[in-house]
Amino acid sequence: xxxxxxxxxYNFKSNPDLPTLQVIIIDTNxxxxxxxxxxxGLGFPDALSQILIFANAHLAFSLSNRAAVIANHxxxxxxxxxxxxxxxxxxxxxxxxxxxxxxIVSQQKASQYRVFRILEDEVRASYRRLIKSTTVEDLEKxxxxxxxxxxxxxxxxxxxxxxxxxxxxxxGGAEEKVKINSxxxxxxxxxxxxxxxxxxxxxxxxxxxQYISVMNxxxxxxxxxxPIDVCKLRESTVFLQQAADATGGVYMEPEHPKxxxxxxxxxxxxxxxARESIILPTKVDVDFRAACFCHKKVLDIGFVCSICLxxxxxxxxxxxxxxxxxxxxxxxxxxxxxxxVAPPKKKKKKKVTDxxxxxxxxxxxxxxxxxx
Amino acid sequence: xxxxxxxxxxxxxxxxxxxxxxxxxxxATSLAIFRRMLPNxxxxxxxxxxxxxxxxxxxxxxxxxxxDKNSLKEEAFAKLRQLHLVTERQGTFALDATxxxxxxxxxxxxxxxxxxxxxxxxxxxxxxxxxFLDKYATEQWESILHFMVGNExxxxxxxxxxxxxxxLHGKLMEQTRASSEAVITQLGxxxxxxxxxxxxxxxxxxxxxxxxxxxxxxxxILHFLFLLGSLELGQDYDMKSxxxxxxxxxxxxxDYGIVYQRKSSSRRFYPTRLATALTSEIRATxxxxxxxxxxxxxxxxxxxxxxxxxxRMYAYTNSPLQIAVLNLFARLISRFPNLxxxxxxxxxxxxxxxxxxxxxxxIDYMTVNAHPQLRKNTPVxxxxxxDQIRLWQIEGERMKATPGYLxxxxxxxxxxxxxxxxxNDLGVLVWADxxxxxxxxxxxxxxxxxxxxxxQPNR
Numbered sequence: 001x002x003x004x005x006x007x008x009x010y011n012f013k014s015n016p017d018l019p020t021l022q023v024i025i026i027d028t029n030x031x032x033x034x035x036x037x038x039x040x041g042l043g044f045p046d047a048l049s050q051i052l053i054f055a056n057a058h059l060a061f062s063l064s065n066r067a068a069v070i071a072n073h074x075x076x077x078x079x080x081x082x083x084x085x086x087x088x089x090x091x092x093x094x095x096x097x098x099x100x101x102x103x104i105v106s107q108q109k110a111s112q113y114r115v116f117r118i119l120e121d122e123v124r125a126s127y128r129r130l131i132k133s134t135t136v137e138d139l140e141k142x143x144x145x146x147x148x149x150x151x152x153x154x155x156x157x158x159x160x161x162x163x164x165x166x167x168x169x170x171x172g173g174a175e176e177k178v179k180i181n182s183x184x185x186x187x188x189x190x191x192x193x194x195x196x197x198x199x200x201x202x203x204x205x206x207x208x209x210q211y212i213s214v215m216n217x218x219x220x221x222x223x224x225x226x227p228i229d230v231c232k233l234r235e236s237t238v239f240l241q242q243a244a245d246a247t248g249g250v251y252m253e254p255e256h257p258k259x260x261x262x263x264x265x266x267x268x269x270x271x272x273x274a275r276e277s278i279i280l281p282t283k284v285d286v287d288f289r290a291a292c293f294c295h296k297k298v299l300d301i302g303f304v305c306s307i308c309l310x311x312x313x314x315x316x317x318x319x320x321x322x323x324x325x326x327x328x329x330x331x332x333x334x335x336x337x338x339x340x341v342a343p344p345k346k347k348k349k350k351k352v353t354d355x356x357x358x359x360x361x362x363x364x365x366x367x368x369x370x371x372x
Numbered sequence: 373x374x375x376x377x378x379x380x381x382x383x384x385x386x387x388x389x390x391x392x393x394x395x396x397x398x399x400a401t402s403l404a405i406f407r408r409m410l411p412n413x414x415x416x417x418x419x420x421x422x423x424x425x426x427x428x429x430x431x432x433x434x435x436x437x438x439x440d441k442n443s444l445k446e447e448a449f450a451k452l453r454q455l456h457l458v459t460e461r462q463g464t465f466a467l468d469a470t471x472x473x474x475x476x477x478x479x480x481x482x483x484x485x486x487x488x489x490x491x492x493x494x495x496x497x498x499x500x501x502x503x504f505l506d507k508y509a510t511e512q513w514e515s516i517l518h519f520m521v522g523n524e525x526x527x528x529x530x531x532x533x534x535x536x537x538x539x540l541h542g543k544l545m546e547q548t549r550a551s552s553e554a555v556i557t558q559l560g561x562x563x564x565x566x567x568x569x570x571x572x573x574x575x576x577x578x579x580x581x582x583x584x585x586x587x588x589x590x591x592x593i594l595h596f597l598f599l600l601g602s603l604e605l606g607q608d609y610d611m612k613s614x615x616x617x618x619x620x621x622x623x624x625x626x627d628y629g630i631v632y633q634r635k636s637s638s639r640r641f642y643p644t645r646l647a648t649a650l651t652s653e654i655r656a657t658x659x660x661x662x663x664x665x666x667x668x669x670x671x672x673x674x675x676x677x678x679x680x681x682x683x684r685m686y687a688y689t690n691s692p693l694q695i696a697v698l699n700l701f702a703r704l705i706s707r708f709p710n711l712x713x714x715x716x717x718x719x720x721x722x723x724x725x726x727x728x729x730x731x732x733x734x735i736d737y738m739t740v741n742a743h744p745q746l747r748k749n750t751p752v753x754x755x756x757x758x759d760q761i762r763l764w765q766i767e768g769e770r771m772k773a774t775p776g777y778l779x780x781x782x783x784x785x786x787x788x789x790x791x792x793x794x795x796n797d798l799g800v801l802v803w804a805d806x807x808x809x810x811x812x813x814x815x816x817x818x819x820x821x822x823x824x825x826x827x828q829p830n831r
Contacts, residue, residue, distance in 0.1 A: 049480075053479050057419050057422075060403060060406060060407060061407065061415055062407065063407065063651070113403065113481075113488050114488065114602070114603075114604045116481060262423050262424060265419050265420055265422065265423055266420045269416065269419050269420075270416050271412070274412050274413055274415075274416045276438075276441070277413060277437055277438050277445070278436055278437055278438065279438060
């Protein structure tokens with residue numbers, strides 16, 4: 001009786017429940033998968049099937065949901081689905097089948113929902129082509145190969161195109177708004193047409209040389225409000241922990257990789273809307289330490305290049321930063337660990353002007369023990 | 373009946389448990405029900421349970437949800453129970469076994485061949501393309517709409533007997549005593565204002581309702597409707613895998629423009645866009661429903677309606693269907709060969725609302741049919757007009773009647789408070805009086821369950 005003002009009629013939906021784009025980045029490094037199979041019994045074909053079921057479950061949520069799968073391969077990142085335009089979509093194995101076998105295959109396909117079938121066919125066919133093009137030399141040359149930064153870049157550019165119409169999260173001009181309105185799609189105030197999330201299924205160790213580009217990708221995702229979920233099956237990692245933490249994603253290292261599917265369904269499936277109301281499993285104590293670029297050791301204290309902020313566990317060889325090539329002045333490093341003697345004022349002034357473009361020491365906080 | 377006919381998809385929720393159990397026997401149906409009838413959180417729960425061999429303790433699920441989102445959680449639980457998707461045993465939830473296997477089949481593709489339609493294995497000599505199917509669906513569907521408003525339609529495109537019987541059955545049209553011709557009812561008018569996807573479902577649910585009287589099996593019909601929603605546009609399908617009931621349905625669905633068959637003896641059929649959009653949810657991006665809207669936008673593809681801030685309306689149309697619809701909520705002033713002018717007034721809107729048309733329907737209709745010139749504005753319609761239409765609707769809603777149930781005479785105050793809190797969490801609490809110990813709720817089943825459960829340990 002007392003709510004006659006009818007204000008509830010004015011509850012315009014400020015945040016329309018947008019559909020979600022799920023981008024899945026899978027490591028396809030055969031060596032790493034073989035090692036995982038030996039240690040836990042989960043081989044790549046099984047894992048791929050489980051990941052595809054996960055993608056299907058995501059697509060089942062809503063007809064407008066979309067999924068993309070990117071392979072993080074030895075030599076670079078490749079789209080598995082959607083297949084790049086102009087690429088050959090036929091399965092390389094299918095041409096060799098007898099007519100009877102082909103009939104069985106087509107009947108099997110008829111038992112599957114078309115959206116799921118398209119995704120699965122694309123992923124499997126592109127994956128076979130990818131593996132066929134990989135030679136033994138590639139493997140031997142680079143057994144820990146990973147193109148994480150490339151895959152992350154592909155994922156983010158695709159998200160930008162699909163979810164923001166290429167505007168990069170800045171709301172479009174007046175003209176663009178009209179276009180979106182007349183197309184009838186819903187948008188929120190940043191011009192976002194879809195939510196997006198990234199899932200990285202990783203089995204390779206951190207690609208240390210890509211530290212900077214990976215971190216740049218992570219910050220771009222953070223700005224686009226795209227959570228990066230990480231399912232780490234092998235080789236604990238520092239970069240990806242930080243990626244998940246910075247973007248509000250889920251980080252999990254399944255204890256039993258064979259039950260991958262259940263981890264995926266429980267931890268990674270909930271979309272933006274469900275995540276608002278669900279307590280997600282995630283690592284509480286995130287390892288914020290960075291890895292040194294020279295020996296890939298995780299450091300508490302290290303040396304930092306003053307130009308590109310690359311991190312080293314010991315002064316680089318020849319006093320040249322291996323990342324940006326800047327010549328560093330390491331002469332002042334000799335004093336580390338020695339008692340602080342207050343230098344004469346004149347000398348200090350000179351030092352400051354000298355070292356403007358030269359190296360500093362990250363461990364300034366480490367105060368040497370005063371000598372009796 | 374009158375209000376029931378317009379309820380749309382939610383009507384299905386009231387089906388008896390035995391029917392649901394049989395519905396879940398098909399992967400396509402399980403998938404469609406999962407997608408179309410569950411709230412987001414319930415979908416998340418189902419997925420978490422789907423590949424878990426053991427039942428999940430309810431407390432685990434409860435602990436999974438943020439404490440301040442309790443009402444969402446209860447809504448999800450209530451929906452799962454209502455659709456008989458879960459069985460509760462000793463404080464654990466287990467998914468209905470049939471539903472579990474069939475949804476798993478749908479996700480993994482392990483179903484029997486043809487569970488998502490059996491494509492023809494031979495090529496069609498008279499193959500048709502998607503634009504032909506769109507045109508066919510538009511023509512068929514529009515001829516029904518035109519027939520409803522009493523337009524002259526060429527006899528070749530006059531809807532069949534079956535369609536007319538259906539419209540009469542749903543009271544969308546009625547036969548007056550004066551003439552044998554059927555005339556559109558108020559219910560029919562508000563049907564015309566619905567969005568295309570909703571129109572299709574309204575008609576199909578009426579069909580379901582009528583079919584039950586004809587002793588057709590409702591489960592068979594629903595299976596087929598959900599199957600149609602998962603077919604591929606432009607692909608021809610074999611009738612071989614259909615049951616006799618479903619083969620009989622094809623003929624009716626052809627009349628509505630939902631499927632295309634070259635001739636009735638043909639053993640292949642094509643689903644049209646009306647069919648493939650059946651299981652898309654309206655609330656998500658409107659792309660699928662938008663595409664039917666475009667496919668059957670009343671008349672030309674471009675909008676024709678201009679609304680000004682002074683409540684004047686200019687409609688560039690000569691279609692009697694559109695003019696009749698406009699007449700529902702606006703006062704027509706003058707008519708020219710290609711233009712109708714009208715004015716939105718308080719009386720005209722109140723009249724429309726009196727006929728059971730809502731303000732949202734009117735606003736949606738005007739937005740969908742807005743002239744390209746008007747679409748350059750953001751928002752499309754002048755806000756003052758939109759607000760005023762809403763206000764005119766609210767005017768009539770000073771008193772709100774809520775059907776529901778009164779619980780009274782609780783034994784203790786604490787019990788009253790517990791039930792009150794539970795009802796509030798469920799979102800069904802309408803009114804409560806602490807002093808009198810009375811409480812009024814819109815749904816009673818779960819409250820009764822709750823009270824019974826509380827009573828049991830005391831015994």
